[in-house]
Amino acid sequence: MKKLKCECGHVNPEGTVLCEACGKPIEENQHIDGNDKTKLINMRYDGSARRSLTYNRSIIDKIWSFFSSVKVGVWLIVIALFASALGTIFPQQMYIPAEAVSRDPAIYYEAHFGILGKIYYQLGFYDLYSSWWYMILIALIGISLVICSIDRVVPLHRALKMQKPKRHETFINRQRLYSESTNVSNEEKQQVVKKLEKLRYKVRSDDGHILAEKGRFSRWGPYVNHIGLIIILIASLFRMTPWLYLDDYVWVREGQQVVIPGTDNKYYIKNKEFILEKYDEDDEQFKDALELIESRGGEVHKNYQTNVIIYKNVDADLPGAEPKLEKVLEDKVWMNNPLKFDGYTLYQSGYQQNEFSSMSFKIHKTNDSDQEALETFTIDLTAPETEYEFESGFRVVMDKYYPEYYLDDGEPRSESKYPKNPAFVIFVYPPQTDSPEINFIGIGKNIDATGENKYKLGIVDFETHFASGMTLRQDYTLPFFGLGALIFMIGVVQGMYWQHRRIWIHPKDKSILLAAHTNKNWFGIKKDIEKAISDTAIQMVIDQQEVEGNEKNKEGHNG
Template identity: 90%
Template structure:
């Protein structure tokens, strides 16, 4: 690494713009004439060397320079925002309704959204937020933030650490705010120092040279922002891991006990009772809402549940040994919490069929006297029923939620909401079946020659409760990242790093000032500090007629 030695004797790293010790411009890096006092010096990072602007030899240097660019970081964020927006056009795979005919994305998206849904699936947008390229994009943003921060925070730290009251005269007279005052007494100089202390400046001196400084901590604001963003990105990546984030859905019928998905068979839930309450139509307080909705308005739906823990969950294939954890109720906006999980009441289905009872009777029997009766469990129907009388019934096709689609029967969902059957009835001592199609409001003789007919005798219905299970250990990390980010915003927005130098030059005083922002504020501070003295007010050399601004070249 090439070292640059200043006339003051300090050895600076390659790429340094201003000497770290005395502030004298390194002319080959300033690209201006050292005797030209009409040009302002480059005060970015106080002239300290940045790695990305100094080295460009190896592949590591080129990668570092690429990711240290603010433009690259902004473009990565824009691409991530566009990709995130694309993921909201249609529901993500995890939000495919549990009662969909098919939860296979290849079928669901085309069936629900047509050709656009098919394209959406083929492009992989159906599981965008868990895709490898989206995770890579988030990771690249994190890498860019880290490299951007390191590339800038190291020279900034070195520059702030080397703040000295005594600076080279060229450093002073090339500051943006500058004045020269002849014949200034030591008393007037001390008066200015006292006034600066009253303005809460930290004043240091070295052989008559004065540096008054305040608000240095504000320079770290942007890097605190970066730390907050990095924490948020880490939380987003960790949310893709099942042991830190879980979002699943379970349907459980009244009286049914099922394993809670996502818990590795560790927890079970039993729907003890579902309660649905409606607003009284005679209650005038809610009449406007009832009229506006044009139907039933429910004021509450809740599930009384029992949560069990499987104490033998670690043994594969073992019969679950359940212990009762708690018994409670879950209703809208009042979730149930247990062992780090949160259970929400998210939906319900009413009047879902539990079972249906049928009878077999002779077609010519006007009294429809039952020859045989049988009951089909609609959640897990048997395929065949045999009777001592010789009758045999075979369920050929079962449509839990029957619809007629372009002349073809199919099931709209897998839940028994409108059950229909194609049933083969084998009379005694007969090998040829009679075919019937039967459902709610449907009883069709397939051939028109059946001697025996089926009829619905009875049925039972139940409520089904839809519940969302969530477990999220990343929320505290998101909150911490947001808090750190806001601290950085406040730190960098409401404070400024202000520096005022007093440089003795014989009986004259050189006064100069610099701030990272809010030049009006530092001007006002100087006005108050020199009040009552003969020290000249600083002028803004950037506005002086004939001034040509130095072009600062940055690889941004």
């Protein structure tokens, strides 16, 4: 490592712009003409060396330099935002409705969104936020934040630690705010010091040289922001793990008991009753609003809730064992009032009404005008049997079942696996024959497939029920998000509402040099100096950056 020795005797690391001890510019790094006293010095990190700007020899140096660039970090964030937007074009795999024909994404996206859905699936966007490349992108943003912070925190810490009242004259007269005064008495100088202390500056002196400083902690604001962002990124990665985050959906029909998904068969839920309440249309308070909504084809319900029982399977850890259920709690769940148990939260998210639970049929002779039932049978649509035999010799076989029947180019299909519009292809075997008669039957549909059937099916009765849609969530990442957001806001306040202000008083022969620097709010530090030097012979500082700018504008105008 190349060392740079200053004339004051201090040895500086390679890449140093200003001597850490006295502040004298390192000529080969500053490229400043010694006679040009209006040329301002680079006060970024007080001239301390940054690794990314100093070393570019090995592959590690090049990687470090790449990720320490703010432009690289910004581009990574832009790419991540664009990728995140792609994931919102169509629902992600986890949000495929439970009542869909198939929850297989290869089938679902093409069936519902056509060729665009097929392309969306083939490009892997259906599970974008859990994809390996999206995880790598988020990790790269985190790496960029860490390297950016380290690359700047180390020189900043070194610079702030080396704050000394006594500085080289070149350091003083090349500050942005600068003045030179003569005939300044020692009493006036002490008067300025006392006023600066009243303005809450921390004043230090060394052999007549004075440094007044305040607000140093504000310099750490951006890096506190980075810590908060890194914690938030880590929390977002934690959401990809099933141990810390769960978001699942379950349909439960009235009277049905099912295992709660995502709980490893540990918890079961039973839908005791679903309650749907409507507004009273005769209530003058809501009458006009309800009529307007109904005229637009909408519907508003006052409340929909599910009365549930939660069970715990105490033998869930025993593979293959029959579930041994113990009642955990019995409660109700309705909109915006979730149910919480054992770290899980259960939300009322939707419902299906008038879903068929069973249908009863009769067999009668085709030419019988009275349609007298020869046999009757009932199909449980939630768990249908495929064959029914009767003592009379009749046998019924259910060949096809379409829970939510519709026609697609003349072919019968089902929109979902839930019985909202059931239809059946049923074979009826008369007594003492092996040749079936084919019937197609459903709501409003009763078709003799051959036109030669001697026996016909008819619908006798049916039962319906409600199905309740419940969202289950378990989220242990929220404390990490909260902590990251809190730290981020602390950094914002720290960096926005305070400034690092420094004022140097430098004795020179019979005169006094006054210089000042701040990381922001130059107007504020000028007002502080104005208050401190009032009623003294010390001259008010001038803004050398404005002077230099005016001179360049004048030269350009003359040219």
